Amino acid sequence: MSDETTQAPCPCECAATGWPRRDILTAAIALLMAPTATVLAAGEPGAGAPPARAPNPKALRPQPGDRFAYLSGENKDKPVMAADIKIGDPPRLAYPVDPATETIRSGSRVNQVLLIRTDPSALTPATAPRAAEGIVAYSAICTHNGCPITLLDGDNRSVVCTCHGSRFDLADNGAVLTGPATRRLAGLPVAVADGFVTVAGAFTGALGAATSQ
Amino acid sequence: MLRSLSLALLSTVLIPTLGLAEPLKNYSPVTQERLSNPEPENWLMAKGNYAGWSYTPLEQISASNVKNLRPVWSYSTGVTSGHEAPPIVNNGVMYVATPYNQVIAMNAKTGDSVWRYKRDFPEGFSAFHYTNRGVALWGDKVFVAGLDCRLVALDAKTGKVVWDVEVCDWTQGAYITSAPVAVNGKIMIGPSGGEFGVRGFLKAFDAETGKEAWTFWAVPTPGQPGSETWPKDGRWKDAWKIGGGTMWMPGNYDTKNDVLYWGVGNGSPWLGDQRPGDNLYVASVVALNPSDGKIKSHFQYHWNDSWDWAAMNAPTLIELDRDGKKVPAMISAQRNGYLYRLGRSNEGQISFLDARPFVKNTVFTSVDPKTGRPTYDLAGVPGTGRAGTYCPSVWGGKDWPYESFNPKTGMLYVPFNDNHCMKYEGKIQERIPGQWSAGVDITDIKLLIDKDVKYIGGIQAIDANTNKEIWRDTYAKSWMWGSILSTATDLIFTGGTSDRMFRAYDGKTGKEVWSFKTNSGIISPPISYAVDGKQYIAIVSGWGVDSALVQGIMADEHGWEKDIPQGGTVWVFAVEDDQATGKRAETGSGIK
Numbered sequence: 155m156s157d158e159t160t161q162a163p164c165p166c167e168c169a170a171t172g173w174p175r176r177d178i179l180t181a182a183i184a185l186l187m188a189p190t191a192t193v194l195a196a197g198e199p200g201a202g203a204p205p206a207r208a209p210n211p212k213a214l215r216p217q218p219g220d221r222f223a224y225l226s227g228e229n230k231d232k233p234v235m236a237a238d239i240k241i242g243d244p245p246r247l248a249y250p251v252d253p254a255t256e257t258i259r260s261g262s263r264v265n266q267v268l269l270i271r272t273d274p275s276a277l278t279p280a281t282a283p284r285a286a287e288g289i290v291a292y293s294a295i296c297t298h299n300g301c302p303i304t305l306l307d308g309d310n311r312s313v314v315c316t317c318h319g320s321r322f323d324l325a326d327n328g329a330v331l332t333g334p335a336t337r338r339l340a341g342l343p344v345a346v347a348d349g350f351v352t353v354a355g356a357f358t359g360a361l362g363a364a365t366s367q
Numbered sequence: 368m369l370r371s372l373s374l375a376l377l378s379t380v381l382i383p384t385l386g387l388a389e390p391l392k393n394y395s396p397v398t399q400e401r402l403s404n405p406e407p408e409n410w411l412m413a414k415g416n417y418a419g420w421s422y423t424p425l426e427q428i429s430a431s432n433v434k435n436l437r438p439v440w441s442y443s444t445g446v447t448s449g450h451e452a453p454p455i456v457n458n459g460v461m462y463v464a465t466p467y468n469q470v471i472a473m474n475a476k477t478g479d480s481v482w483r484y485k486r487d488f489p490e491g492f493s494a495f496h497y498t499n500r501g502v503a504l505w506g507d508k509v510f511v512a513g514l515d516c517r518l519v520a521l522d523a524k525t526g527k528v529v530w531d532v533e534v535c536d537w538t539q540g541a542y543i544t545s546a547p548v549a550v551n552g553k554i555m556i557g558p559s560g561g562e563f564g565v566r567g568f569l570k571a572f573d574a575e576t577g578k579e580a581w582t583f584w585a586v587p588t589p590g591q592p593g594s595e596t597w598p599k600d601g602r603w604k605d606a607w608k609i610g611g612g613t614m615w616m617p618g619n620y621d622t623k624n625d626v627l628y629w630g631v632g633n634g635s636p637w638l639g640d641q642r643p644g645d646n647l648y649v650a651s652v653v654a655l656n657p658s659d660g661k662i663k664s665h666f667q668y669h670w671n672d673s674w675d676w677a678a679m680n681a682p683t684l685i686e687l688d689r690d691g692k693k694v695p696a697m698i699s700a701q702r703n704g705y706l707y708r709l710g711r712s713n714e715g716q717i718s719f720l721d722a723r724p725f726v727k728n729t730v731f732t733s734v735d736p737k738t739g740r741p742t743y744d745l746a747g748v749p750g751t752g753r754a755g756t757y758c759p760s761v762w763g764g765k766d767w768p769y770e771s772f773n774p775k776t777g778m779l780y781v782p783f784n785d786n787h788c789m790k791y792e793g794k795i796q797e798r799i800p801g802q803w804s805a806g807v808d809i810t811d812i813k814l815l816i817d818k819d820v821k822y823i824g825g826i827q828a829i830d831a832n833t834n835k836e837i838w839r840d841t842y843a844k845s846w847m848w849g850s851i852l853s854t855a856t857d858l859i860f861t862g863g864t865s866d867r868m869f870r871a872y873d874g875k876t877g878k879e880v881w882s883f884k885t886n887s888g889i890i891s892p893p894i895s896y897a898v899d900g901k902q903y904i905a906i907v908s909g910w911g912v913d914s915a916l917v918q919g920i921m922a923d924e925h926g927w928e929k930d931i932p933q934g935g936t937v938w939v940f941a942v943e944d945d946q947a948t949g950k951r952a953e954t955g956s957g958i959k
Contacts, residue, residue: 226799247799263491263538263801300493302802305810314810316803317495318916334915365488367446367467 211252212261216342220353222248223258225266231258236346239271239289242310246270247294247302250353264361266302267342268294269351272311272325280327284343284358289351290324291342293361298335300363328359388481390459390474390898391524397457397504399551403622408897410456413501413546414769415852415894417620418684421771422853423895427902428942429856433871433881436904437943440478444471444935450909451767452501452546453850453892454937460523461896463907463937464499464546468513471937472526475905476898478939482526488515493801494542495562496912500616500767501546503554505574512543512556518572520554530577534558534570539800541565546617550627550657553580557614561632561677562805564609564798569618569629571660581660585612585631585648592662593647596670606642609798611635612649616679616767621695626663626715627655628684628697632677636806638793639673640750646671650678652699654715663715668701669741673748674730674789675761675805676703683772683779684711688832696720698831700770700781702763704728707739708834723834725827726764726785730757751793751806760789760814762846762917769850769892771859772831778874780851780859781827787846788815814920824864826851828877838877844927848914850892852904860904862889865918865931869893869906869938886936890914901941909935 222234225247234248245268250259259265274288281290292313294302301317311325320335322328328339343355395401397411405411407424414421428436444450448466454475455462461475467488472481488494494514503510508529509521516535519528534556535541540563547556553571561567567585572578586607587593597607611634618629634642634649647665650672654663668678682699687708697709697717706725710718719739724731730747734740749755764783771780790813798804816823824847828837842864849863857874867888871881888910895904910918910931922929 227797263489263493266491295491295493299495299497300491300801301495302493302799304799304802305808314808316809317493319809362491363493365490365492366485367469 210261211255211257212259213265214259215357216250216259216265216267216353217252218353218355219253220250220259221253221350222267222269223251225249225260234269234351235349236287236289236351237349239269239351241271241273241288242306243270244306245294245304245313247304264293264295266294267291268303268313269344270306270313270324276311276325278326281325281341284341284355286344286346286351286354289344289346291344291351292322292324292328292339293342293357295362296320296335297337297339297363298333388474388479390476391481394460394507394524395458396507397549402549409458410454410894410896411504412455412548413453413617413892414619417622418772419619419681419769420683420774420853421769421850421892422773424855425895425897425902426855427897428854428858428895428904430858430873430880432942433858435942436871436881436883436940438883438938439903439941439943440939442471442473442478442480442937444469444907444909444937446909446935447911447933448909449496449498449911449914450891450907450935451498451544451912452907453894454905454907455502455504456894456896456905457504459898461905462502462504462509464502464511465935466497466499466911468499468511468515470502470509470511470521470526473937475896475903475939478937484511484521484526486513486515492537494537495540495559495803496542496544498544498912500544503547503549505549505552505554508574510547510549510554510574512545512547514542514544516541516543516558518547518554518556518577520574520577532572532577532579535560535565539563539565540802545615548617548620549574550620553657555618555627555657559613559615561611561613561635562803563801564635564804565613566608566610567613567632569614569655569660571657583653583655583660583662585614585653586610587647596645596647598643603642609635610642610646610649614679616681618681619684620657621684621711621715624713624715625657626711627657628681628711629653629655630679630681632679633675634672636793636796636804637673637675638749638751638806639671641793641795641806642671644671650676650703652678652682652697652709652717654711654717656715664717666709666717666719666739668705668707668739669703669731673750673755674703674757676701676763678702680765680767682707682709683770685772685774685831698772698779700725700765700779700783702759702765703731704759704764705731705734706781706829706834721834725781725829726783727758728764729788749791749793749807751795754790754792756788756790756815758788759784760787761812762787762913766848766913768848768863768890771851771853773853773857773874775855776857776874777831778837778853779829779831780853780874781829782824782847782849782851782861782863783827784824784846786816786820786823789813790815814917816925818925823847826859826861826872826877828874840872840877840879846914846917846921848888848890852893852895854895860893860906862893862906862908864888865914865928867908867931869908883940885938887933888914888931904940905937907935907937909933
């Protein structure tokens with residue numbers, strides 16, 4: 155097994171990162187599930203839990219200001235520049251990178267992000283505020299069976315998981331267009347700074363496929 | 368969120384009942400002697416015996432009373448996705464594996480649950496198919512292999528994990544659906560992943576400790592015999608590293624001569640021109656020594672596979688009548704649409720006897736009568752940047768469901784699909800770990816079926832001695848996804864159709880003699896067992912995986928029914944000989 159899974163600690167590591175209310179609730183529940191993990195910030199639900207241990211930076215969810223690095227191919231580990239992404243290009247699969255330490259956050263598979271550029275005028279109101287110059291970012295992990303999504307559809311705004319054919323509209327909040335997936339892809343707010351695509355917020359929904367029944 | 372929380376808390380938690388349930392108080396340890404000569408009342412492995420017959424010697428349920436077959440209990444697994452595991456029964460206790468790698472232990476007579484093993488996969492987990500094809504038994508343990516590439520040994524009495532070892536790496540696209548096979552204290556298992564650049568193998572683990580005993584690589588390492596059939600240099604010199612040949616179905620075992628016969632899957636990527644050569648042991652059956660995993664011989668059904676015609680089904684071990692003598696042989700309806708008969712020597716040497724198409728194959732222009740090697744019509748060979756149209760499609764003349772052999776009559780019963788073809792053009796795909804990289808996007812694969820097609824699915828009954836078809840049943844509006852069970856009373860049982868039916872046929876004539884509509888479509892193998900002298904037939908109904916995918920295509924393009932209900936249920940049937948009194952079998956739970 156690769157260290158992607160063995161190094162991934164509990165999901166509550168994201169709790170100290172100033173996430174919105176919905177994610178704090180997720181973190182609180184996560185804390186219930188794994189009471190020995192990272193302490194939450196003072197004043198947040200769950201304060202007073204056992205002492206903190208240092209979060210694994212590789213497994214932290216994307217942090218505001220993070221850049222991106224390609225996760226495969228000849229540009230693997232190299233930075234994703236905004237100018238590299240054009241309308242009609244296949245999705246760029248990437249991991250977030252801490253720009254200070256250059257740590258690639260590949261310690262958890264749900265950190266895999268896909269980036270495409272769309273026509274900014276096509277973006278719905280739910281999507282436009284978290285796009286930058288038409289570039290949108292989403293969790294790359296299909297919500298059906300968990301395959302990374304790699305194919306752009308002919309409309310230049312939706313993507314197809316080539317494992318089972320689920321389609322998601324990236325101009326409309328990751329909505330499911332075709333099953334078998336039933337849950338939308340979580341978005342990730344992005345910005346462009348010094349030519350780099352950067353993270354501008356937290357994932358907007360649940361990540362990955364169901365892990366049990 | 369509450370649902371997630373409760374699931375997380377339940378994961379890998381056992382649900383034991385107080386004290387040991389009745390059939391577990393005197394659990395009968397599973398020995399090599401018992402596996403080699405399984406008692407008629409038990410179903411100790413996926414296909415019922417090592418020869419792969421899917422046959423029951425029990426004789427209570429017969430043509431004369433099958434009309435009185437009634438459900439005596441059922442059990443909802445609470446799990447969706449395709450249920451492909453047969454119930455495994457050992458002296459009154461039944462083990463059913465479900466998608467998401469759960470195992471439910473039940474009292475086989477009453478349907479009361481005894482324990483349940485649940486598993487939670489890692490966050491971000493992926494597997495191409497979330498199915499499982501059953502457990503193996505050895506000693507006092509139950510073995511289940513996981514989508515997350517783990518082989519787990521459970522205490523047969525309590526469901527407690529005894530050991531849990533790694534077999535493969537799911538982050539690279541490997542996943543396990545196969546039932547493990549137990550032979551001589553070793554547990555054998557191989558992963559799937561032939562569409563994800565996985566190099567196939569079979570591994571054996573010590574049943575007591577979980578320690579790895581050996582690995583057989585289905586694509587030989589350079590320098591090993593067979594490696595000469597792979598590119599040595601040039602652009603495709605590393606093709607062997609991602610060459611496929613996954614060994615994703617349980618093999619068969621010649622107990623007399625101590626030889627394993629295992630099937631090897633398709634080439635990866637699908638395009639043969641990205642790995643020029645015959646590509647041993649892709650699309651082959653291999654004979655292996657169970658003590659060390661060393662290969663004794665092989666037979667390759669077709670060279671340089673370009674069609675996803677995986678040969679994962681091991682041939683069924685039979686004997687043929689030849690000049691008044693019984694001669695050891697094997698028979699197999701393969702995904703490539705040909706029915707093969709092969710010889711097998713005491714030393715495990717495989718020889719080619721003959722082959723004939725049992726469904727339409729548009730690629731083979733001939734099959735060498737001495738060697739079995741086919742020649743191809745190039746129009747039917749997809750290549751990189753070159754479209755090919757071929758029949759049967761990737762789902763094959765017969766996919767993974769088990770054929771059945773009745774040793775009393777010499778009949779082989781084959782669940783088949785005909786009149787379906789495929790067209791695709793290959794490309795070079797970057798391999799992204801965990802993503803499909805078969806050399807063609809799923810959106811570019813076209814399933815071709817004539818608008819006025821008369822049937823697709825069906826059953827063929829074939830006399831193994833003469834190789835002739837005796838009868839067939841065909842389904843005008845359904846594919847066939849079901850395995851077949853034959854009985855000593857010359858009945859066969861099967862499901863596999865989209866109308867959710869479980870059917871019995873007269874094995875001699877093909878006449879349907881009984882049917883029952885279940886909760887969902889049946890894609891798991893039917894089995895038979897007995898408790899306290901009473902014979903039962905069991906099936907798990909739970910449509911999903913490829914049956915659902917293809918049904919979706921048929922609905923969109925041919926107007927077939929779209930939504931087949933999903934969700935697994937174990938059904939157990941018996942002949943209700945006490946109908947006259949209105950008394951039910953003893954399945955009450957004692958709550959009154």
